[in-house]
Amino acid sequence: MRRFLFILTLAARNIRRRPHRSLVTAASCGFAILIAVCYAALTDGLVASTEKNAVLMDSGAIQVHLPGYREDHDFYLLIPEPERVERAAARLGMAASIRLYGFALAAAGDNSAGVVVRGFIPEREAGVTRLHSRLAAGEWLGHGRKAVVGSKLAARLGVGPGDEIVLVAQAADGSMANDIFTVSGVLAPVSAAIDQGGVLVTEKSFREFFALPSGAHEVALGGRALGRDELARVTGELACALPGLEVMSWRQLFPVLARVLDTGRASLYVMLAIIYAAMAIVVLNAVLMGVFERVRELGMMRAVGMSPAAVFLMILAETAFLALSGGLAGLALAAVLVVYGESHPLDLGSFAPGGSSVAGIAVDPLWHTRFEPRIMAVSLLLLVTVALAASLWPALRAALMKPVEAMGYE
Amino acid sequence: METVRLEKVTRIYRQAAAGVRALDQVSFAVRKGEFTALCGPSGSGKTTLLNLIGCLDRPDSGRILFSGRDLASMSRAELARMRRDRIGFVFQAHNLIPVLTVAENAGFVLELQGMAGSAVRQRVEEVLAEVGLEGLGRRFPADLSGGQQQRVAIARALAPRPELILADEPTASVDSVTAGGLLDLMEELNRGHGITFLFSTHDERVMRRARRLIRLRDGRLEEGEGA
Amino acid sequence: MTARKLFFLFLAAAVCVRPVSLARPAAAAADASAGPSLARRLLAMIDDLWRAESSHGIMTMRVVTRHYRRTLKLEEWSRGSEETLIRILAPARERGTATLKNGNVIYTWLPRTDRTIRLTGSMMAGSWMGSHFTNDDLVKEYRLSEDYDPEIVSETVRDGARVALLRLRPRPDAPVVWAGIDIEADLDRKIPLTARYYDEDGRLARTITFEDIKKLGGRLLPARLRVVPAEEPDEFTEVVYLSLEFGLRFPDSFFSVNRLRR
Numbered sequence: 001m002r003r004f005l006f007i008l009t010l011a012a013r014n015i016r017r018r019p020h021r022s023l024v025t026a027a028s029c030g031f032a033i034l035i036a037v038c039y040a041a042l043t044d045g046l047v048a049s050t051e052k053n054a055v056l057m058d059s060g061a062i063q064v065h066l067p068g069y070r071e072d073h074d075f076y077l078l079i080p081e082p083e084r085v086e087r088a089a090a091r092l093g094m095a096a097s098i099r100l101y102g103f104a105l106a107a108a109g110d111n112s113a114g115v116v117v118r119g120f121i122p123e124r125e126a127g128v129t130r131l132h133s134r135l136a137a138g139e140w141l142g143h144g145r146k147a148v149v150g151s152k153l154a155a156r157l158g159v160g161p162g163d164e165i166v167l168v169a170q171a172a173d174g175s176m177a178n179d180i181f182t183v184s185g186v187l188a189p190v191s192a193a194i195d196q197g198g199v200l201v202t203e204k205s206f207r208e209f210f211a212l213p214s215g216a217h218e219v220a221l222g223g224r225a226l227g228r229d230e231l232a233r234v235t236g237e238l239a240c241a242l243p244g245l246e247v248m249s250w251r252q253l254f255p256v257l258a259r260v261l262d263t264g265r266a267s268l269y270v271m272l273a274i275i276y277a278a279m280a281i282v283v284l285n286a287v288l289m290g291v292f293e294r295v296r297e298l299g300m301m302r303a304v305g306m307s308p309a310a311v312f313l314m315i316l317a318e319t320a321f322l323a324l325s326g327g328l329a330g331l332a333l334a335a336v337l338v339v340y341g342e343s344h345p346l347d348l349g350s351f352a353p354g355g356s357s358v359a360g361i362a363v364d365p366l367w368h369t370r371f372e373p374r375i376m377a378v379s380l381l382l383l384v385t386v387a388l389a390a391s392l393w394p395a396l397r398a399a400l401m402k403p404v405e406a407m408g409y410e
Numbered sequence: 411m412e413t414v415r416l417e418k419v420t421r422i423y424r425q426a427a428a429g430v431r432a433l434d435q436v437s438f439a440v441r442k443g444e445f446t447a448l449c450g451p452s453g454s455g456k457t458t459l460l461n462l463i464g465c466l467d468r469p470d471s472g473r474i475l476f477s478g479r480d481l482a483s484m485s486r487a488e489l490a491r492m493r494r495d496r497i498g499f500v501f502q503a504h505n506l507i508p509v510l511t512v513a514e515n516a517g518f519v520l521e522l523q524g525m526a527g528s529a530v531r532q533r534v535e536e537v538l539a540e541v542g543l544e545g546l547g548r549r550f551p552a553d554l555s556g557g558q559q560q561r562v563a564i565a566r567a568l569a570p571r572p573e574l575i576l577a578d579e580p581t582a583s584v585d586s587v588t589a590g591g592l593l594d595l596m597e598e599l600n601r602g603h604g605i606t607f608l609f610s611t612h613d614e615r616v617m618r619r620a621r622r623l624i625r626l627r628d629g630r631l632e633e634g635e636g637a
Numbered sequence: 638m639t640a641r642k643l644f645f646l647f648l649a650a651a652v653c654v655r656p657v658s659l660a661r662p663a664a665a666a667a668d669a670s671a672g673p674s675l676a677r678r679l680l681a682m683i684d685d686l687w688r689a690e691s692s693h694g695i696m697t698m699r700v701v702t703r704h705y706r707r708t709l710k711l712e713e714w715s716r717g718s719e720e721t722l723i724r725i726l727a728p729a730r731e732r733g734t735a736t737l738k739n740g741n742v743i744y745t746w747l748p749r750t751d752r753t754i755r756l757t758g759s760m761m762a763g764s765w766m767g768s769h770f771t772n773d774d775l776v777k778e779y780r781l782s783e784d785y786d787p788e789i790v791s792e793t794v795r796d797g798a799r800v801a802l803l804r805l806r807p808r809p810d811a812p813v814v815w816a817g818i819d820i821e822a823d824l825d826r827k828i829p830l831t832a833r834y835y836d837e838d839g840r841l842a843r844t845i846t847f848e849d850i851k852k853l854g855g856r857l858l859p860a861r862l863r864v865v866p867a868e869e870p871d872e873f874t875e876v877v878y879l880s881l882e883f884g885l886r887f888p889d890s891f892f893s894v895n896r897l898r899r
Contacts, residue, residue: 002521002524002525002526002527003521003522003523003524006521006522010507010509010510013509013510014509016509017508017509076703076704103763105754105756105760107752107754112754112755112757114760166747166750166752166754168745168747168752168754168760170763170764170767171767172704172705173705173707173767174700174702174704174705174706174707174764174766174767174768175707175730175731175766175767176731176734176745176747176766176767178747178749178750178752179749179750180750180752296504297504297507297508300501300504300505301507301518302490303464303466303493303499303501304493304494304499304518304519304522304566304567305490305491305493305494305495305519305522305523306490306494306522307487307490307522310522403466404461404466404467407501407504
């Protein structure tokens with residue numbers, strides 16, 4: 001133990017030998033981790049906000065339908081007892097929201113558009129999605145025949161909060177449903193479907209309008225943050241509890257989005273690998289220089305009895321100190337930037353004025369970073385590991401030098 | 411009592427096609443308490459001989475016995491321990507680690523041995539006093555003169571109480587006055603503490619101070635030497 | 638919707654209009670060039686059965702589907718083939734709802750919301766008033782004798798009447814939906830009794846039966862038409878004429894959007 005501490009002391013002293021080089025090496029480690037963590041935070045932020053938009057703004061984590069409903073949206077394919085789904089969800093600790101969908105024509109003034117009317121109980125929906133938090137203007141659904149409309153639809157119809165729209169549709173009884181709804185709010189971009197043709201109304205309004213007294217087209221589940229594996233497990237459990245119903249996670253519902261998000265994460269690792277590889281080259285160079293310029297000294301140390309293992313350990317410890325000090329400094333700076341970025345997002349709106357989307361899901365134009373302590377810890381660990389790996393070879397060379405030859409080295 | 415015994419030691423460097431006989435059938439012994447100079451012109455095999463005795467190199471033939479034990483029977487790790495615990499080294503130059511203080515350099519081998527901190531400090535104080543560097547422990551080697559640096563090297567060699575101190579041209583890189591001082595110190599350590607010294611030199615003035623001379627020429631002992 | 642219009646709706650109603658080219662039989666081609674055959678004359682008479690400068694009628698429409706059944710009482714006025722106004726008389730909940738066809742455009746007036754809506758895009762493919770017709774069906778003009786070559790494939794006697802089976806094949810490049818129509822017609826009264834429609838794959842798509850032949854507005858016409866989709870044999874839409882008159886005069890403003898609201 002005492003010997004080990006002595007080697008660490010020796011390593012720490014050696015760092016001071018070439019202050020400039022040590023500084024540059026440490027700085028490159030710091031820079032690498034800074035870039036890595038910031039990049040990870042931005043990617044995570046984008047992935048998280050897109051996933052959030054998909055899951056928290058629209059789909060919910062899991063959806064339950066009658067088999068076949070998703071394929072042709074047959075108005076009459078209703079889950080007969082949605083309460084059964086709600087109970088099963090509750091047993092798994094999840095919130096559930098009954099949803100109804102119907103095609104309609106929306107008209108305002110001389111403008112009209114085909115829309116999908118979505119009916120739900122606002123309080124229940126709030127347990128599953130945060131649609132209510134995405135209002136661009138006006139208010140959320142209240143009592144009476146109120147409607148919240150998608151952003152592009154509102155623009156197309158030329159309506160805003162307080163304006164009236166007429167909805168016309170074929171009701172469940174074959175009659176011509178028609179009614180006036182007051183626009184209470186307009187949504188910010190959420191998803192292609194909602195943006196372009198989403199009209200949200202209360203479940204009660206929907207049932208009256210479409211003459212549909214019972215049943216539900218969809219039950220959306222959420223209210224619990226589920227990791228990938230947990231999501232699959234809960235989906236499976238729910239499917240077992242609800243025979244005859246189709247239970248799908250958002251990953252199954254939007255495989256393209258899931259893949260895009262997974263790719264985003266994969267590209268993060270590729271980026272980290274590139275950054276760290278560049279850093280590894282800097283470290284390798286510095287350690288090699290450090291070894292070669294003191295070959296005689298290393299030879300002398302070996303001659304007076306220092307073991308090869310101790311020399312090896314000393315060189316690695318030097319690298320570890322540099323990587324740790326630079327890494328911690330870079331990490332601290334990165335943490336400050338990332339935390340700042342959480343509350344001060346990059347505004348991408350100016351680059352893509354029309355808004356952009358990934359696989360039909362709107363991308364938040366305000367690009368928030370995401371502070372993930374785990375990513376920070378992993379980055380630092382990875383940094384030190386990579387730096388140590390980069391100095392393995394020079395350390396090994398230093399350890400295995402023959403003292404006699406080393407002392408004769410010119 | 412013999413500290414080191416060489417029996418027909420031969421060392422051939424195989425750099426050239428034929429090989430260079432750096433040492434050829436060398437036999438002699440160093441007894442405890444001796445103050446012996448190994449002399450000869452440069453290239454005569456002095457350093458090679460010291461490297462062999464110092465367990466830094468192995469002979470191509472012949473035997474080296476250290477306190478009666480054959481070095482050939484020892485593993486590399488055992489040899490490293492031998493160097494650390496039983497032999498002191500003083501080289502011509504580059505003896506010290508520039509980033510360690512004088513005291514830390516002096517205690518270097520003790521630290522490698524894993525000696526307790528207080529014991530190291532106490533022993534370092536002793537040896538620094540013995541080599542006449544008391545009070546300079548906190549300096550760095552770069553702050554010292556060449557002679558003082560060599561004294562630090564001697565202190566380091568002395569610290570673990572070795573059975574033998576090998577010094578390869580210890581005075582070659584200092585002026586003659588300083589060299590005289592270093593020899594005074596070595597002699598004093600030899601007489602006062604009974605430390606066995608074997609040092610190489612090609613300087614006549616240094617040879618005169620030795621109590622025993624072993625002369626080497628072209629890798630062979632000159633007449634009248636040996637056991 | 639004129640009575641004639643409604644009739645041809647039954648004959649040629651389509652979700653989409655897509656040309657179907659089938660090779661015309663050589664015999665039929667020879668027939669066509671030789672002058673109007675019996676088959677051709679019969680088809681032309683069926684085409685003209687409901688033809689009138691103007692009409693006004695009252696009818697009931699009964700719709701039965703898997704999901705609902707409903708009965709509407711309708712009043713209609715028409716002038717030529719371009720202008721039609723149709724208004725719901727019953728049930729009370731839907732009373733007053735009116736549809737105006739003007740050329741290719743359909744407006745619907747909804748009393749509940751007091752709005753006039755011009756149907757566009759996907760709404761045109763939607764069901765008209767919950768029946769087995771689409772709004773598109775309303776605006777399309779059909780004249781079978783222009784798009785199909787008829788051939789009498791058999792003649793039988795049923796209930797003392799001579800019944801001919803008229804087989805219709807589309808003319809090359811004619812923009813038709815049905816790959817074939819089989820019409821059973823009363824040869825003496827020149828009135829259709831049933832019509833079967835076949836899709837591109839030769840499968841029966843729908844069957845229409847014409848019943849209750851009587852004098853309506855001075856013409857001998859089937860007063861009851863019933864369409865049964867082949868996919869849902871338990872579903873149907875049935876129209877029964879309660880009254881029908883031809884040759885009326887309407888003011889020019891009669892078929893206008895303003896008139897819809899009444």
